[in-house]
Amino acid sequence: MNRSSTPDNLALDPSDKGQHFRDAVSTISAEGRRNWLYPRKPRGWYYDVRSVVSWILIGFLFAGPFIKINGQPIILLNILDRKFVLFGTVFWTQDFHILAVGMLSLIIFIVLFTAIYGRLFCGWVCPQTIFMEMLFRKIEYAIEGDAPEQKRLNRSPFTANKALKKGAKLGIFFGISFLIANIFLAYIIGVDALWEIVTNDPREHLTGLTAITLFSFVFFGVFTRFREQVCIVACPYGRLQSVLVDNSSIAVTYDFARGEDRSLLNTRQKEKRDDGSVFFTNNDKIHKDRKYGDCIDCYQCVKVCPTGIDIRDGIQLECINCTACMDACDEIMEKTGRPTGLVRYASFNSIKDGLKARLFTPRIAAYMALFAIVFGLFVYFLGTRPEAEAVILREPGRTWNELPDGAYSNFYNVKIFNKTLNDQAVEVRLLHPAGEIQPLGLPDLLPAHELVEGRFMVFLPGSELQPVRTPIEFGLYSGDQLIHSVSSVFIGPQNP
Ligand code: SF4
Ligand code: SF4
Numbered sequence: 001m002n003r004s005s006t007p008d009n010l011a012l013d014p015s016d017k018g019q020h021f022r023d024a025v026s027t028i029s030a031e032g033r034r035n036w037l038y039p040r041k042p043r044g045w046y047y048d049v050r051s052v053v054s055w056i057l058i059g060f061l062f063a064g065p066f067i068k069i070n071g072q073p074i075i076l077l078n079i080l081d082r083k084f085v086l087f088g089t090v091f092w093t094q095d096f097h098i099l100a101v102g103m104l105s106l107i108i109f110i111v112l113f114t115a116i117y118g119r120l121f122c123g124w125v126c127p128q129t130i131f132m133e134m135l136f137r138k139i140e141y142a143i144e145g146d147a148p149e150q151k152r153l154n155r156s157p158f159t160a161n162k163a164l165k166k167g168a169k170l171g172i173f174f175g176i177s178f179l180i181a182n183i184f185l186a187y188i189i190g191v192d193a194l195w196e197i198v199t200n201d202p203r204e205h206l207t208g209l210t211a212i213t214l215f216s217f218v219f220f221g222v223f224t225r226f227r228e229q230v231c232i233v234a235c236p237y238g239r240l241q242s243v244l245v246d247n248s249s250i251a252v253t254y255d256f257a258r259g260e261d262r263s264l265l266n267t268r269q270k271e272k273r274d275d276g277s278v279f280f281t282n283n284d285k286i287h288k289d290r291k292y293g294d295c296i297d298c299y300q301c302v303k304v305c306p307t308g309i310d311i312r313d314g315i316q317l318e319c320i321n322c323t324a325c326m327d328a329c330d331e332i333m334e335k336t337g338r339p340t341g342l343v344r345y346a347s348f349n350s351i352k353d354g355l356k357a358r359l360f361t362p363r364i365a366a367y368m369a370l371f372a373i374v375f376g377l378f379v380y381f382l383g384t385r386p387e388a389e390a391v392i393l394r395e396p397g398r399t400w401n402e403l404p405d406g407a408y409s410n411f412y413n414v415k416i417f418n419k420t421l422n423d424q425a426v427e428v429r430l431l432h433p434a435g436e437i438q439p440l441g442l443p444d445l446l447p448a449h450e451l452v453e454g455r456f457m458v459f460l461p462g463s464e465l466q467p468v469r470t471p472i473e474f475g476l477y478s479g480d481q482l483i484h485s486v487s488s489v490f491i492g493p494q495n496p
Contacts, residue, residue: 117250118249185208238320249347262312394410408490431475465493
């Protein structure tokens with residue numbers, strides 16, 4: 001009997017036998033309590049490659065704040081000072097439109113990538129999976145043993161040995177969470193500011209210390225208790241899978257065409273090979289009308305799953321594409337003399353039709369076109385970004401002054417952003433109407449990638465003024481080159 005949910009993973013009739021997985025979450029019991037998962041330690045080719053990739057990514061994550069390009073960190077997301085650095089290029093709030101279009105193109109890219117490759121990102125690159133499966137889980141296996149030993153330990157009475165194991169595990173977990181919290185903060189405030197918090201008198205950095213402590217406990221809670229729930233219930237990308245993937249998306253998939261009808265080995269016919277090994281055939285001579293598939297219903301793919309699902313039920317929201325079930329099944333296939341890849345990267349359609357996965361579909365073409373347009377816009381904005389930019393505002397709380405020669409004056413505050421990698425000599429000039437500028441504490445030289453602030457006065461003759469508000473335009477010059485112009489207003493009397 002075929003106990004698979006269905007070969008058609010789009011069937012939506014919950015009354016179907018084997019469809020229970022559609023109405024229940026594997027980590028929630030019928031009483032609504034948490035089903036604590038004990039996934040078996042995976043082993044195999046994919047797990048080994050993922051381990052190597054994980055160590056590289058963890059190394060990069062921890063080294064990131066210390067790597068500098070053009071004197072700037074490789075990535076800085078300083079929301080507090082509204083300064084963002086990507087690959088050594090500084091973006092200020094004035095560049096928000098560039099960041100917004102950049103983010104939009106990133107989102108479209110993620111949608112495009114997911115439509116083709118499913119949740120590949122989650123299994124291989126996502127920090128949550130990498131930390132959980134490749135760091136915290138490995139430490140847990142090392143201290144408490146594989147799944148059966150962990151289960152036994154949790155159910156055993158409280159002894160010195162249990163206290164030692166649990167204490168060591170939680171202590172190491174908190175230490176790593178503390179390190180992760182520091183690194184995440186370094187991506188927000190920069191490694192130099194973080195170093196000040198760590199080395200200076202704690203009373204001077206209470207906010208920073210509170211943030212580190214808070215982050216540490218959040219990470220500790222996530223990796224100690226919340227675990228796979230992040231991927232199943234909290235992650236918005238995970239929740240979006242149902243609209244992002246379709247039957248052409250490539251994901252970790254069970255080959256139901258080859259695997260069904262599944263049955264245990266002892267229900268099958270044994271054959272002896274020339275080398276003396278025993279092979280369990282797929283043809284049952286007792287039930288001649290039945291042909292067994294390659295799945296021997298050993299549940300090894302389920303036992304290793306960190307989200308507690310059965311991949312044979314088809315693509316599911318909970319699947320993070322971690323490949324653990326692929327390794328587990330390949331090992332079983334090798335042991336029983338069958339070809340590997342019963343659970344593999346494939347699309348539902350390719351398995352249904354027995355063809356190679358088709359990557360280029362009309363939907364993918366549409367996403368690609370959209371991505372090309374938005375990314376092109378991003379490149380255009382980036383390429384035409386001025387070398388320096390000024391924000392000029394009339395000084396708040398002041399009106400105009402009348403001078404003895406009949407001219408009028410206003411005070412202005414200015415912020416100038418040098419967006420280049422070099423120091424720049426820049427000057428603010430009055431473009432319109434005719435008048436004079438007198439700088440008050442404006443430096444001549446702008447350091448590379450820095451923001452300077454200053455003030456200046458503008459003098460306009462009465463003949464140039466309009467009643468109350470006169471439009472005024474400033475130019476930011478580098479030598480004789482106008483690099484940016486800014487509009488503002490000049491306040492004057494009703495009848496100048
Ligand atoms: S079904 Fe397989 S790939 Fe998906 S989460 Fe479980 S073990 Fe990982
Ligand atoms: S590991 Fe392979 S053979 Fe065993 S139950 Fe899973 S799919 Fe079937």
